[in-house]
Amino acid sequence: MLNWITEHEQYIYIVILMVFLGIEVIGRVPSVLHTPLMSGANAIHGVVVIGAIIVMGKAEGDNYLALVLGFLAVILGTLNVVGGFVVTDRMLGMFKKKKN
Amino acid sequence: MQLLSIIYLIASVTFILGLKMLSNPAAARKGNLIAAGGMALAIIGTIFLYTDDSGQSLHNYGWIFGGIVIGGIAGTFSAKKVKMTAMPEMVSLFNGMGGACAALISISEFLHISSTNKGFTLYPPLSKLGNSINGNITLSTTNNDFIFQLIIIVAGLIIGSISFAGSVIAWGKLNGKIKDVTFKGQHGFNLLIFGIVFFIAVYFVIKAPASIDLGDNAHLFISMITKNATPIFFLLFAFSLLYGIFFVLPIGGADMPVVISLLNSFTGVAAACGGFLYNNKVMLTGGILVGAAGTLLTILMCKAMNRSLKNVLIGSFGGSASTGAHNAMVGNYKEISINDAAVAMSFAHKVMIVPGYGLAVAQAQHVCHELEKMLEEKGVEVKYAIHPVAGRMPGHMNVLLAEADVSYDKLLEMEQANDEFKTTDVVLILGANDVVNPAAKSDPSSPIYGMPILEVEEAKMVIVNKRSMKPGYAGIENQLFFQPKTCMLFGDAKGVLQKLVGEVKSL
Numbered sequence: 162m163l164n165w166i167t168e169h170e171q172y173i174y175i176v177i178l179m180v181f182l183g184i185e186v187i188g189r190v191p192s193v194l195h196t197p198l199m200s201g202a203n204a205i206h207g208v209v210v211i212g213a214i215i216v217m218g219k220a221e222g223d224n225y226l227a228l229v230l231g232f233l234a235v236i237l238g239t240l241n242v243v244g245g246f247v248v249t250d251r252m253l254g255m256f257k258k259k260k261n
Numbered sequence: 262m263q264l265l266s267i268i269y270l271i272a273s274v275t276f277i278l279g280l281k282m283l284s285n286p287a288a289a290r291k292g293n294l295i296a297a298g299g300m301a302l303a304i305i306g307t308i309f310l311y312t313d314d315s316g317q318s319l320h321n322y323g324w325i326f327g328g329i330v331i332g333g334i335a336g337t338f339s340a341k342k343v344k345m346t347a348m349p350e351m352v353s354l355f356n357g358m359g360g361a362c363a364a365l366i367s368i369s370e371f372l373h374i375s376s377t378n379k380g381f382t383l384y385p386p387l388s389k390l391g392n393s394i395n396g397n398i399t400l401s402t403t404n405n406d407f408i409f410q411l412i413i414i415v416a417g418l419i420i421g422s423i424s425f426a427g428s429v430i431a432w433g434k435l436n437g438k439i440k441d442v443t444f445k446g447q448h449g450f451n452l453l454i455f456g457i458v459f460f461i462a463v464y465f466v467i468k469a470p471a472s473i474d475l476g477d478n479a480h481l482f483i484s485m486i487t488k489n490a491t492p493i494f495f496l497l498f499a500f501s502l503l504y505g506i507f508f509v510l511p512i513g514g515a516d517m518p519v520v521i522s523l524l525n526s527f528t529g530v531a532a533a534c535g536g537f538l539y540n541n542k543v544m545l546t547g548g549i550l551v552g553a554a555g556t557l558l559t560i561l562m563c564k565a566m567n568r569s570l571k572n573v574l575i576g577s578f579g580g581s582a583s584t585g586a587h588n589a590m591v592g593n594y595k596e597i598s599i600n601d602a603a604v605a606m607s608f609a610h611k612v613m614i615v616p617g618y619g620l621a622v623a624q625a626q627h628v629c630h631e632l633e634k635m636l637e638e639k640g641v642e643v644k645y646a647i648h649p650v651a652g653r654m655p656g657h658m659n660v661l662l663a664e665a666d667v668s669y670d671k672l673l674e675m676e677q678a679n680d681e682f683k684t685t686d687v688v689l690i691l692g693a694n695d696v697v698n699p700a701a702k703s704d705p706s707s708p709i710y711g712m713p714i715l716e717v718e719e720a721k722m723v724i725v726n727k728r729s730m731k732p733g734y735a736g737i738e739n740q741l742f743f744q745p746k747t748c749m750l751f752g753d754a755k756g757v758l759q760k761l762v763g764e765v766k767s768l
Contacts, residue, residue: 164405165409174322176545176549177466180552182550182551182553182587183549183552183553183557184554185283186277186550188284188557189284189556191284191674192561192565192656193286193672194283194285194286194355194645194656195291195562196281196348196655196656196659197289197660198280198558198656199352199521199555199654201292201293201353202280202529203352203356203525203552204293204300204355205300205547206359206532206548206551206552207300207359207544208276208530208532209528209532209535210362210550211303211304211539212306212362212363212535213362213366214304214308214319214325215307215310215319216365216369216370217319217328218308218318218321219313220321220369222321224319226372227369227373229312231280231324232328232504235324235328235332237362238332238362238363240332241336241362242304242336243332243337243340244336244351244358245292245352245466246300247336247337247340248298248348248352248355249283250297250323251340251341252291252345252348254290255345255663257571
């Protein structure tokens with residue numbers, strides 16, 4: 162176990178720091194922005210699409226099951242990213258308009 | 262590979278910066294664009310620069326770009342087309358897609374390490390040893406690494422599947438396609454399914470890997486997946502989906518935003534699992550960041566509604582006992598005509614509008630803005646009192662009113678509004694119910710007791726627009742409607758507002 166921790170030290174650091182950062186960074190968000198913030202965070206976890214791209218890109222050319230699964234994963238992941246950012250931008254665009 | 266590391270570092274920073282700026286009204290839009298830019302950079306970088314441990318770069322470019330183009334077009338199209346009122350369910354659906362993506366990655370990786378006829382996996386950098394091994398074998402210096410990899414795959418599968426199934430149910434519930442389903446012993450049943458998922462997961466992690474120690478001197482393990490592990494893996498997949506469905510099914514519509522926010526943070530953690538799997542730091546950073554921020558946001562939302570997360574997840578809103586108690590208090594209510602309502606507002610000094618979800622479903626925010634302008638021309642001061650959970654999500658109502666060009670400084674948050682109700686002549690409640698229910702202050706047996714509300718009864722007169730006397734989303738009777746200073750104005754919010762605008766104009 163101790164061995165394992167030393168080996169993955171970097172990752173454990175990242176996880177711990179990101180937990181605190183994630184909490185700190187949105188700690189004082191006004192309730193007005195809860196919905197856009199949720200939507201924006203939703204787009205950011207679309208980073209999972211990178212994993213899908215790696216799966217897809219590593220699949221052997223004749224392994225159709227892997228290709229189809231990877232393909233589906235890339236589509237869904239991209240939907241999450243693109244849809245998420247566009248929807249958030251649309252919401253925030255409305256905030257901006259009425260400000261001037 | 263070095264360039265890619267730098268790209269990932271930049272992308273991680275943009276995510277953090279983006280989230281930070283998203284919490285500030287002035288910078289929010291820019292923050293979103295910055296995070297999107299970082300994401301685009303990370304995706305393009307991965308496609309062209311990624312190499313695995315043995316130095317192989319990616320192939321199947323046709324499939325990758327095909328998927329990105331299809332997903333990109335579908336995502337842009339649905340995000341642009343969706344009505345602002347349907348925003349919460351859209352976010353939920355996108356979240357589900359991310360969860361499904363994470364689950365599919367886990368499935369692909371499992372099939373990859375368990376495939377019987379193909380290739381070999383070199384896990385960590387064993388390519389250095391120059392070994393050429395055939396078959397379904399993973400080599401590592403300790404078998405811990407292999408087990409760790411399996412745990413991550415299983416975690417990604419479970420969390421991703423729950424997030425996917427749950428988000429789809431939440432989406433269906435918000436747009437009315439799926440009704441609340443409650444049955445006796447539901448919590449026990451859910452707990453049982455969760456127990457089964459947990460048990461299968463542990464069983465799988467213990468039973469699936471088979472490792473052979475090559476000898477004390479070599480410190481080399483050969484690990485592989487046992488044959489009968491595959492059906493267990495898919496059984497785990499099925500039960501995770503099932504749990505996701507039954508987890509969201511009993512939760513009432515009023516609590517749905519909290520659930521979406523929670524599932525949002527789940528997907529973040531599922532994405533982070535992918536980060537562990539591929540030693541990919543940007544996935545890890547983005548995933549954990551969203552996991553943490555999403556959890557905090559969930560708690561903030563619960564606080565705004567004065568509900569504990571446990572209550573949201575276990576107790577469905579509006580228990581039968583308390584609704585029964587309130588029915589006894591039902592008395593007489595009085596109705597007001599459009600004409601009288603128009604007169605009352607036109608000759609008031611200050612009118613406070615309390616918008617609720619009824620306004621949103623009727624798409625009446627534009628007419629509402631028109632009424633506001635009309636009244637202002639007559640010298641009436643008009644403001645909006647926004648409860649933190651008005652609409653279907655915290656902040657949802659602000660977005661809707663912003664869409665209708667309502668000026669930002671007319672929107673009062675709850676505390677400000679409560680200070681101003683005393684000097685308000687007429688309060689116009691448009692399709693809001695639970696957020697103005699005095700039972701939250703006065704009746705400890707009420708399920709919403711303790712929730713901060715808009716204290717509209719402080720004003721001189723209250724006009725309530727509702728479609729009927731039906732209780733609100735939480736299913737609780739509202740004594741406000743039976744108070745002497747309250748008048749009911751029945752009808753669809755849009756129709757009523759249009760008639761009001763006409764009346765006010767003609768006065």
